[in-house]
Amino acid sequence: MVSCNNWLDVQPKSQVEDSELFTSEQGFKEALAGVYSSMASESTYSKEMLFGTIGILGHEWDNYPTSYTDMVDYQYSAATPSALIAKIWSTSYNSIANINNLVNQIDGNKNLFHKNNYSIIKGEAFALRAFLHFDLLRCFGVSYAVNSNMPSIPYSTDLTYKIFPQLAVSKVAESVIKDLLDAEALLKVDPIATGEKITETEDNGYLKNRQMHLNYYAVKGLEARVYMWMQDYAKARACALEVIHSTAFSWSKGSDMQLGYDYAFAPEQLFALNNTNMSTLSDTYFNESSNTTSFYLNETSLLQYYDSHTEDYRYVYLFKSGTTGESVTNRYLMKYNKTKSDDAYYLNKMPMIRLSEMYLILSECDYRTTGSGLTYLNVLREARDLAPLDTDPTDYYTELIREYRREFIGEGQLFFLYKRLNRETVIGSDANMIGEKAYTFPIPLSETEASQRANNR
Amino acid sequence: MKKGKLLTLVVFVLTLFCASFVDAQEEKGKTITMDFQNENMATVLKRLEKVSGYKILFTYDDVNRFTTSGKLKNVSIHEALKTIIGNKPLDFVIDGKFINVTLKQVKMKRLSRTALTKVLGIVIADEKGEPTPVIGATVKVKSSGKGAVTDSNGHFELTDVIEGEDLIVSYIGMQTRTIPAQQRVTVRMKDNVQCLDEVVVTGLFNYRAASFTGSARTYTKDDLQSVGNQNLLKSLSNLDPSFVIDDNYTNGSNPNAFNNINIRGNASFTGLQSEYDGNPNEPLFIVDGFEATREQVFDLDMNRVKSVTVLKDAAAKALYGSKAANGVVVVETKEPERGRLRLTYTGDLNVEAPDLSSYNLCNSAEKLQAELNAGRYSATSAYHNEYLQEEYNDLKTSVAQGVDTYWLAKPLRSGVGQKHSMYMEGGDDRMRYSGTFTYNGITGAMKGSDRRTISGNIKMAYRYKSLLFSNSLSVTSNKADDSPYGSFSDYSSANPYYTPYDENGNLKKILGAYTYPGSNGASSSVTYYNPLYNASIGTKNFSQYTEYTENFYIEWRPIESFRMSGRVGYTYQTNKREDFYPGDHTRFVDWTGDQYYLRGSYSITDGESATLSSDITANYTGQFGKHMILANAAWSLNANNYDTHGMTAWGFLNNHVDYITFAKQYAENGKPSGSEGTTRSIGVTGAVNYSYDDRYLADLTLRYNGSSVFGADNRWGTFWSVGLGWNIQKEKFMKSLTFVNLLKLRASYGLTGSQNFNPYQAKATYKFYDSIVYDNIVGAYLMSMPNKRLKWQQTAELNMGFDMQLFKALNVRLDVYNNKSKDALLAMTLPTSTGFNSYQENLGNVENKGFDASMNWRFIQKKDFYLSASFSIGHNVNKVTKISDALKSFNEQQQENASQNGMTSPILRYENGQSMTAIWAVQSLGIDPITGQELFRKKDGTTTYDYSYDDYIVAGDSNPKYHGNFGLSGEYKGAGLSCSFSYRTGGDYYNQTLVNRVENVDIAYNVDRRVLSDSWNKVGDIAKYKKINDTPSRTYPTTRFIEKNNELQLASFSCYYDFKYLTYFLQKIKVERLKASFYMNDLFRISTVKTERGLDYPYARSFSFSLSATF
Secondary structure (H helix, E strand, O other): OHHHHHHHHOOOOOOOEEEHHHOHHHHHHHHHHHHHHHHHOOOOOOOOOOOOOHHHHOOOEEEEHHHHHHOOOOOOOOOOHHHHHHHHHHHHHHHHHHHHHHHHHHHHHHHHHOOOHHHHHHHHHHHHHHHHHHHHHHHOOOOOOOOOEEEEEEEEOOOOOOOOOEEEEHHHHHHHHHHHHHOOOHHHHHHHHHHHOOOOOOHHHHOOHHHHHHOOOHHHHHHHHHHHHHOHHHHHHHHHHHHHOOOOOOOHHHHHHHOOOOOOHHHHHHHHEOOOOOOHHHHHHHOOOOOOOOOEHHHHHHHOOOOOOOHHHHHOOOOOEEEOOHHHHHHEEEOOOOOOOOOOOOEEEEEEEEEHHHHHHHHHHHHHHHOOOOOHHHHHHHHHHOOOOOOOOHHHHHHHHHHEEEEHOOOOHHHHHHHHHHOOOOOOOOOOOOOOOOOOOOOOOOHOOOOOOOOOO | OHHHHHHHHHHHHHHHHHHHHHHHHHHOOOOEEEEEEEEHHHHHHHHHHHHHHHHOOOOOHHOOOOOEEEEEEEEHHHHHHHHHHOOEEEEEEEEEEEEEEHHHHHHHHHHHHHHHEEEEEEEOOOOOOOOOOOOOEEEEEEEOOOOEEEOOOEEEEEEEEEEOOOEEOOOOOOOOOEEOOOEEEEEOOOOOHHHHEEEEEEOEEEEHHOOOOOOOOEEEEHHHHOOOOHHHHHHHHOOOOEEEEOOOOOOOOOOOOOOOOEEOOOOOOEEEEEOOOOOOOOEEEEOOOOEEEEHHHHHHHHHHEEEEEEEHHHHHHHHHHHHHHOOOOEEOOOOOOOOOEEEEEEEEEEEEEOOOOOOOEHHHHHHHHHHHHHHOOOOOOHHHHHHHHHHHHHHHHHHHHOOOOOHHHEEOOOOOEHHHHEEEEEEOEEEEHHHHHEEEEEOOOOOOEEEEEEEEEEEEEEEEEEEEEEEEEEEEEEEOOOOOOOHHHHHOOOOOOOOEEEEOOOOOEEEEEEEEEEEEEEEEEEEEOOOOHOHHHHHEEEEEEEEEEEEEEEEEEEEOOOEEEEEEEEEEEEEEEEEEOOOOHHHHOOOOOOHHOOOOEEEEEEEEEEEEEEEEEEEEOOOOEEEEEEEEEEEEEEEEEEEEEEEEEEEEOOOOOOOOHOEEEEEEOOOEEEEEEEEEEHHHHHHHHEOOOOOEEEEEEEEEEEEOOOHHHHEEEEEEEEEEOOOOOOOHHOOOOOOOOOEEEEEEEEEEOOOOOOOOOOOOOEOOOOOOEEEOOEEEEEEEOOOOOOOOEEEEEEEEEEEEOOOOOEEEEEEEEEEEEOOOOEEEEEEEEHHOOOEEEEOOOOEEEEEEEEEEEEEOOOOEEEEEEEEEEEEEEEEEEOOHHHHHHHHHHHHHHHHHHHOOOOOOOOOOOOOOOEEEEEEEEOOOOOOOOOOEEEOOEEEEOOOOOOEEEEEOOOOOOOEEEEEEEHHHHHHHHHEEHHHHHHHHEOHHHHHHHHOOOOOOOOOOOOOHHOOOOOOOOOOOOOOOOOOOOOOOHHHHHEEEEEEEEEEEEEEEEEEHHHHHHHHHHOOOEEEEEEEEOOOOOEEEEOOOOOOOOOEEEEEEEEEEOOO
């Protein structure tokens, strides 16, 4: 009978059954790489969660494809926005389902792993689950500044057709923190934290490019981001401090930007997604030859962005002008351009969490406790070749927002800052964000049609 | 259903009435009164024959030396014979209507083994009421091989034979008999047909027909050939009312297109993406005990077929367990028969003549008028008007000059095909062999569409003591060419005022153009390409396969009542598909600029598949007094895998190169494609058939099987059936009703399953990203939400029926059934927070109930003349009894698609309590004579001009209420005739032609004549159709286009002449048997629906001449 059952267990060739995939360490690596790859899709972290939907909602662009005309007005129920939002939801949860199956399988196969790979892969999986759920929470859960007890999203921890309950905003955040703390504990052995040197020959250089993975410091940085969301500024501060005190990250050099080696702040990346299609992406979305699909600024508004500080590295090196016809006054972001260096350290990396955010978090925490946020803000300013400020700005939060706008253009963080601060308006739009409930996406129909979900707005 | 029952009852009562009349006549002959004094024995026996109505067989020499005297008054036949024979050394045996009178002493001498100088014998067939001599039967002495052939009286003569030696008598279509040699021999032969009737072949076990309680219907090769010679499936659908081939108005008579087949209705949901490979309702085909594909059965040479059995109810098919729910078709090929080497050749010449009677298109003058009416040549601005007028005048001139191209005929031909089949068999008791070679070239009605099959088969059987080995090896090679002329619809839409050739007789690429000058210089134009052009540039569209089948069989029969056998079958197939369109093809005209050099495409798909099947069976037959038990057990295993891969290449600018390596590059963003799958199953089956005194019958079947298709938690399933039967004619109270040969009541109930599903759907499987890597690792992702609980779709089947035979001439069968399928496999919608939007679940119930009945009456049965009529009727009602949320959202999705794409044909929709074949449409109140607009009735009863999908009602059902066949066949002195009609009634049809060609017409292309005659034109017109404008309007599904679909078709007509009575002629040309036949298929059709049939490929009438000779 047992042998009959084995015989009936057919292994597909064009696809691999999970029981087959997870019989080797390589299989786990492939499943994990699969999750990262799934995030690098345009419906999430290759477009919509960065400069697409989220960038549009943060009014980062002067010009954008016409398909975003409803989105820019926060018309979430219109056809195109609701499709894009549904896609963010389903793609993220699909990645989560993939993580969950990996997590389900890993404990029984601990003996397959080389050195610390078990801990590291499992740690990354937990961290990824937290990362994705946290961004879903930032999209579909109301801000803590509104009501942390509002129902938001389900927190999924298993691959099953059974439905996970919709949790309150604070409960989701707690689950995110729980996964992050588990991840942190597992990632204590991460070479980026231990300082261990990894050579190309060892394990095919598997742990060499830690910035492309949710490494130990990326987890810490994410914790800082989440604690800020949860208004736990002390914890956020502690996490951010740990990151900046490590020697793993340094400021990008103006000279590297000038040479075209470093457009995406590679040395500052706590976590970046490896996207091998990045050059196609910049050709399509940040290019004068494809104006109808491109996102870009015009000359004057770019100057306003940077307060006419034309010495700012970001102003000087991260934008290019159009060359012909009406395009000459257009300014195209180069953050996602193919670098002129073939060094893998700079190539095909899309920033997810960067060092500058840690400084801004520290600045904000300082401001909230001491009334002055100058110390860490000035570190960032100097790194960008700007003169340090002598006195605190009259309106600290407006300045903070403007700094986020300059720093994270095209990275999708600005909108979430507005939301965290629950600002009534955003720069570039006269919409009443609070009145229109514009900070929170409605849960997509594909979810509510098949299960009972409470109103999340 | 009520009607059907009533009908059968009437037939039954009528027959009983007739029966008693005939019976009374027979009674008279039972008592004998006659006088004879010293009369010659032969004369007396002959007189007795006349008086009694019995047939008395004797050899003249044996009885002539005796005389006899006596007086008989009202005595029985037995007493009469006793008196006549008296003390003479004669014996007699009464056997039914036959009496055999032989010499006594012959029998006693049997052991003495003296050499007989001469053996005189007669071979007779005694099946059809009157004994008829068998002409041309082979008689062979087993030991020496010496033989003789019977003459026109059935007599034969052998010399120098040892008495008691075995004589083997054989004749095609009859059971071979072995008898001991005597001076005088009478051999009674029985038809093989009868032999088949006695056994029900299920592919795994054979049942005794007399004690079997299942519903199974067996057809012989002759049955199949009498209703057509095209292919086995077509013939079967002309015979069995429950075997239905869907009419496909799109593919017409395309020899390379297969239509869906179902037995007793559909139980699985179709139209839901990715759930099934192929048709989930397709029956299981078994050829010689092993699973086969529909294509294999389609290409099987009918001359090789011995019988086809359709297993319909649970009792008959439960032994196929999880694969049986859709019904089972069991094909048995011929086994070689003993005898001298015999060669049979059958040659067919087929003509496929296109049937365009369903088309009613405008000619050039009418078309131009229709365009004018539609306002194609008028504009508001005077300047534009003039421009259009010019275009019109040009065309008008052409029309006046007599240009009227009948485009429909252009791609068509009368396809002449040939089929040659050679069959060879022979052997002795120990070793038998046969060989077949067949070439079948089907030539379609569209130019260039062909299907050619070449196949060969060698069978060997060897018997050693209690062991029997047999082996069969077949090789089939097939090539199917699609017409280079493309879709037939291109020709039905071409405008008749264009000519395909220019003045020099060269083929045009562009026929003409129409330009509508718009405002601000913007104009729109239509360019008409010549569909014939594409056929002239060397396109290639074909598929081919080569298949090897090897079956090995071993049987061990230590004692008569016990048998064990083992079988292994292996089938390997390679297949290929190629499609080549050179750069000149009109499909590439828009490829300009950079794309110009990419014109032309070539795609190749290669595949292979292999099936391994094996089973071991044991059978036991035991008789204990009046109890009889037939016990069967089997263990079987089946593994199948397929693998296909292909690619597409672009850039073939030169029409002269047609090899894929001349491509410039792969298709843009193209990559190799492919698919692969493996399914395995194991089963254990037990079946017991019990009968008491052959009167009370019972069947029990149990099947336990596992399949790789289903989830790990539900891999094994148990299927079973119980059947009960009662042979009423064997009861004592029926003894006096001797005309009732068979009256059997049957009932069965059981559970079967179906598994025509994607093999990997239950598993958590990963695929790899193909175009991206992450940190130098190729990532893997989950394909779908796994469901380890996925299980078989199950059908509970209840069947009740009766079989009746009266006067050995009238056969009636009726089956009433109710099949309830549950756990139909469906995609269940999931909230996307689970990571996926659906997963496979067992949901949805479907019910099919109905009846099928058939009747066959041989109302004339004489020595050389018979005539019989047959009638069959089928009725099936399909109802969805439970649907899932997934189906609701499927409906919504269908509706959404329909409204987004402006679908003009009814959409597929499943609802509780409705048939799966229901036609959904909005209720129409007709065309408002005032406005010319269509008026609809909303769901709430109010009327509106606004069409809304929400107002859908069930407007009809495409499934006919009743369908079936009837026919007549007969033979007189070797000349035979057979015709078979098929009919369907009570179904509905959504007349898409009226929608597409009359109302939603694009006036730019040719249209139906009714556009001119029946459309609304002005206020007050009471018209059937809306006004036609120059821009195509859209008419969405409404009840206005639903028509009753009643249809009568002469499916097949055949006549033949069998030279069996011309023995002298046959002997002279040294032929044992010769038969010439003529067939006509799909000759005519009467229907209440007037619609274009054969949209992509026309229908064809086929005629064929066939000659069969045995040497």
